[in-house]
Amino acid sequence: xxxxxxxxxxxxxxxxxxxxxxxxxxxxxxxxxxxxxxxxxxxxxxxxxxxxxxxxxxxxxxxxxxxxxxxxxxxxxxxxxxxxxxxxxxxxxxxxxxxxxxxxxxxxxxxxxxxxxxxxxxxxxxxxxxxxxxxxxxxxxxxxxxxxxxxxxxxxxxxxxxxxxxxxxxxxxxxxxxxxxxxxxxxxxxxxxxxxxxxxxxxxxxxxxxxxxxxxxxxxxxxxxxxxxxxxxxxxxxxxxxxxxxxxxxxxxxxxxxxxxxxxxxxxxxxxxxxxxxxxxxxxxxxxxxxxxxxxxxxxxxxxxxxxxxxxxxxxxxxxxxxxxxxxxxxxxxxxxxxxxxxxxxxxxxxxxxxxxxxxxxxxxxxxxxxxxxxxxxxxxxxxxxxxxxxxxxxxxxxxxx
Numbered sequence: 001x002x003x004x005x006x007x008x009x010x011x012x013x014x015x016x017x018x019x020x021x022x023x024x025x026x027x028x029x030x031x032x033x034x035x036x037x038x039x040x041x042x043x044x045x046x047x048x049x050x051x052x053x054x055x056x057x058x059x060x061x062x063x064x065x066x067x068x069x070x071x072x073x074x075x076x077x078x079x080x081x082x083x084x085x086x087x088x089x090x091x092x093x094x095x096x097x098x099x100x101x102x103x104x105x106x107x108x109x110x111x112x113x114x115x116x117x118x119x120x121x122x123x124x125x126x127x128x129x130x131x132x133x134x135x136x137x138x139x140x141x142x143x144x145x146x147x148x149x150x151x152x153x154x155x156x157x158x159x160x161x162x163x164x165x166x167x168x169x170x171x172x173x174x175x176x177x178x179x180x181x182x183x184x185x186x187x188x189x190x191x192x193x194x195x196x197x198x199x200x201x202x203x204x205x206x207x208x209x210x211x212x213x214x215x216x217x218x219x220x221x222x223x224x225x226x227x228x229x230x231x232x233x234x235x236x237x238x239x240x241x242x243x244x245x246x247x248x249x250x251x252x253x254x255x256x257x258x259x260x261x262x263x264x265x266x267x268x269x270x271x272x273x274x275x276x277x278x279x280x281x282x283x284x285x286x287x288x289x290x291x292x293x294x295x296x297x298x299x300x301x302x303x304x305x306x307x308x309x310x311x312x313x314x315x316x317x318x319x320x321x322x323x324x325x326x327x328x329x330x331x332x333x334x335x336x337x338x339x340x341x342x343x344x345x346x347x348x349x350x351x352x353x354x355x356x357x358x359x360x361x362x363x364x365x366x367x368x369x370x371x372x373x374x375x376x377x378x379x380x381x382x383x384x385x386x387x388x389x390x391x392x393x394x395x396x397x398x399x400x401x402x
Contacts, residue, residue, distance in 0.1 A: 024365040025131070028349060032359035038384075038392040040313075041349075041359040043184065043332065045383040047305075049249045052293050057253075057286025065282045071273045072265075073101020073257070074284045080291035081257055088216075089227045091235070097262040100269050101284055103276040105214050105243040105256035110136050111272035112239050112258060116208055117142045121175035123210075124166065128159075128334070128366035128374070130184045130212070145169050146368045149188070152325055159186050161194045166201065176208035177201075179228065182215040185366045185379045186334055187327020189223050199234050209234060213242045214256075215330040217299045220307050223328040229259065236261045239268075244287045246331075246383070247302065253283045306331055309382040309389055316393035321400045322378065331383040334363060336376060339399065345375045352378065356395040 028041040072078065075095070082095040093099060102108035109132075117123070119141035125134055127146040134144040147169045149159040177198060181190040190198075202209050209228055216225045229238040243256030256279070258268060310326075310333070317324040317335045324335040340348035345362035353359050363377025382389060 024346060025361050028353070028359045028361055031350065031353060032357075035353070035357060037353060037357035037359055038388055038395070039359045040380045040382070040384065040392055041361045043246070043251075043381050043383060045246055045249045045251050045331075046385055046388075047249045047383060050290055050294060050298065053244075053248050053250065053286045053290040055286075056289030057282050060282035060285035065285055067281060069101075069278045069281045069284060071269050071278060072096075072099070073279060074281070074288065077101055077257075077284050077288040077291065080288050081259075084291055085259065089230050091227065091230050091259075093259055094262060098259060098265060100258045100260075100265055100272060101279050102243075102256040102258055102272055103279050104245060104254040105212065105241050106132060106136070107254070107272060107276055107279070108241045108243070108256045108258035108268075109133070109210065109212070110139075111268050111275060112210065112241070112260070112264075113137065113140050113142065114271040114275075115267035116239070116264065117175060120173060122171060122173045123175060124169055124177040126161075126177075126179065126183075127368065127371075128183075128186050128363070129178075130180055131365055133178050133180070133212070142175075143173070145174070149186075151373060157325075158328065159183075159188045161190070161197060163197060170201075170205065174205065174207065176210060178210045178212065180212040182218060182223075182225065182327070182329025184215065184330055185332045185361075185363075186325070187330045187332055189219070189225065189329045192226055195226055195228050195231055199228065199231050202237055203233050207237065209238045211238050211240050213240060214246055216242060217247050217302055218306055218331055219303050219329050220310060221328055225329070239264070244290070247299075248287065248290055249383075250283075250287075253280065253287075255279050255283050255287050306383065309384070309386070312386075312389055312393055313380060313382040316396045317380070319400060320396040320398075322396070331381060333380045333382065334377045335380060337363070337378045338376065345377060349378055352399075356398060358392045358395050 032039045078095040078099040082093040085091045122143045122145050125144045125146050127148045137144040147165050150162045228234045229240045240259040245251040314324050321339045322335040324333045337348040341351045342348040345364045349360045349362045360378040360380050364374040367374025
């Protein structure tokens with residue numbers, strides 16, 4: 001029986017060839033490098049890391065912290081994370097039994113999938129989605145099932161959860177949901193009401209909730225980040241995944257972490273050990289210094305600085321005729337591509353690169369194949385140095401000169 005003939009028709013991303021989701025981001029980065037353009041395609045976050053973090057890592061190297069750590073990561077970093085979660089999320093965590101330091105947030109996600117899912121398990125993925133989530137699910141032979149969010153009804157609205165679409169996507173094989181909040185690529189922050197709706201569903205169907213919170217400190221216009229792990233009933237079934245790549249501008253360091261109930265950590269740690277052994281030892285010490293020593297004002301400044309960057313890019317996109325959806329979180333903007341040439345979003349992103357030297361990503365990289373919404377959008381990253389972002393904005397405005 002075909003998918004279309006099934007009682008609950010859904011399009012499974014597992015029907016796609018490997019690599020079709022994430023490769024467009026890599027391809028645009030390579031194409032941008034080839035012409036010496038400005039890369040607003042990939043979330044590389046090239047702003048300066050905090051000096052405390054850099055010096056902490058260098059000092060750790062000089063002090064001899066250059067060998068394997070224990071599989072769970074260094075105790076000091078785990079304790080610092082636990083203390084921070086208590087203050088920021090009101091979540092009480094045992095640093096010895098409920099936190100795992102990982103090789104990036106992607107390493108945390110991969111190890112958790114291997115530990116908690118079986119081949120053939122179905123996992124709900126909210127669309128627009130982050131390509132790595134679907135790719136990793138397919139890599140362990142689980143089945144990503146995209147569930148479309150309701151699009152904004154105007155250019156300043158939020159993407160919204162569709163309870164009916166979620167119910168329609170559920171089958172007896174549904175095992176988990178993946179949440180990314182604030183989200184890549186839409187910048188959506190899931191509301192308390194939406195989280196409660198997902199909590200009810202998780203409790204009813206005994207589902208895991210994989211919660212990607214890597215952009216938790218990038219918040220604008222009074223938005224608040226809420227972790228589902230803080231909701232009644234979800235602490236045991238939430239796998240909270242985050243890290244320091246974005247917050248400390250150290251995407252190349254690969255230091256992430258995972259928070260889960262103590263009964264899940266041993267299995268997840270086992271698979272992370274098999275895949276990566278441990279996260280880089282001296283870099284863990286640098287991150288520990290950052291979490292311990294950077295004051296709350298650092299995180300407020302991080303958001304304020306990126307709000308300025310968001311404003312710069314939103315204004316440039318609007319003046320260029322690429323109507324932007326204004327995000328409340330993360331550091332990406334989805335914008336219309338109707339003024340560009342090409343039969344699909346991928347061709348339009350290449351037209352933009354050829355005409356301006358600014359790289360973006362086809363919106364289709366974040367939607368199921370054939371999505372008209374995905375084909376009508378491009379994604380831009382504004383986590384750039386101000387000089388580079390200003391240059392990109394200047395170039396974008398040449399599309400529609402006054």
